[in-house]
Amino acid sequence: MSLKELIKELKLKGIIDERVLRAILKIDRKWFVLDKYENEAYDDYPLSIGFNATISQPFTVAFMLEALELKKGDKVLEIGTGSGYNACLIAEIVKPGIVYTTEIVHELVGFAKENIKKTGLKNIKVLEKDGSEGLGMKFDKIVFTAACEEIPKNLFKNLKKNGILLVPVGRFSQRMLKFKKNKKIEMEDLGSFIFVPIRH
Numbered sequence: 001m002s003l004k005e006l007i008k009e010l011k012l013k014g015i016i017d018e019r020v021l022r023a024i025l026k027i028d029r030k031w032f033v034l035d036k037y038e039n040e041a042y043d044d045y046p047l048s049i050g051f052n053a054t055i056s057q058p059f060t061v062a063f064m065l066e067a068l069e070l071k072k073g074d075k076v077l078e079i080g081t082g083s084g085y086n087a088c089l090i091a092e093i094v095k096p097g098i099v100y101t102t103e104i105v106h107e108l109v110g111f112a113k114e115n116i117k118k119t120g121l122k123n124i125k126v127l128e129k130d131g132s133e134g135l136g137m138k139f140d141k142i143v144f145t146a147a148c149e150e151i152p153k154n155l156f157k158n159l160k161k162n163g164i165l166l167v168p169v170g171r172f173s174q175r176m177l178k179f180k181k182n183k184k185i186e187m188e189d190l191g192s193f194i195f196v197p198i199r200h
């Protein structure tokens with residue numbers, strides 16, 4: 001499949017947000033996959049990046065980007081940098097806002113940094129650490145790209161007013177849960193997905 005065909009497929013599957021589709025066209029998924037998968041870079045499924053990690057399925061990435069309701073200027077935390085692909089898509093949409101992304105596997109931090117360089121984006125900070133405890137600052141949006149067994153309630157305090165936390169929760173398969181911080185925390189269940197588990 002070509003990148004244009006992937007965009008068509010994502011539209012067929014229900015992705016309508018033009019900013020998300022434009023970012024996927026611009027931030028080439030080929031830059032983030034292992035060389036041996038180059039021919040599959042635009043196919044709509046996850047690909048291994050080694051170390052028990054994957055670059056997520058494009059549909060899942062697009063679905064999550066839509067659910068995050070990203071706006072220019074947003075300050076975003078991603079837990080699970082992996083290849084850096086999702087972080088770059090977020091950075092492209094929110095620039096001049098900033099993306100902090102954390103990764104626990106040393107080798108993947110290096111892999112992601114190299115991949116990110118190819119995009120020319122400057123508004124991404126990759127941190128080598130367990131991101132599940134937050135970073136001690138507040139964000140407009142927080143997104144986990146690895147599964148939590150329980151709702152990471154400790155991160156609610158790191159959300160700004162009207163902030164959104166998106167997290168796949170569950171042991172073997174996950175429910176994609178979206179939390180919005182208004183006067184209270186509101187929760188929405190966006191359906192079933194499968195992610196690699198968070199590590200500590």
Ligand code: SAH
Nearest residue numbers: 053080082083086103104130131145198199
């Ligand atoms: N967003 C990635 C896909 C990530 S796969 C992309 O676009 O390619 C999930 C990643 O979360 C893996 O790389 C895994 O190593 C990482 N991870 C697991 N537990 C973590 C933790 N506690 N803190 C930060 N990263 C973690």
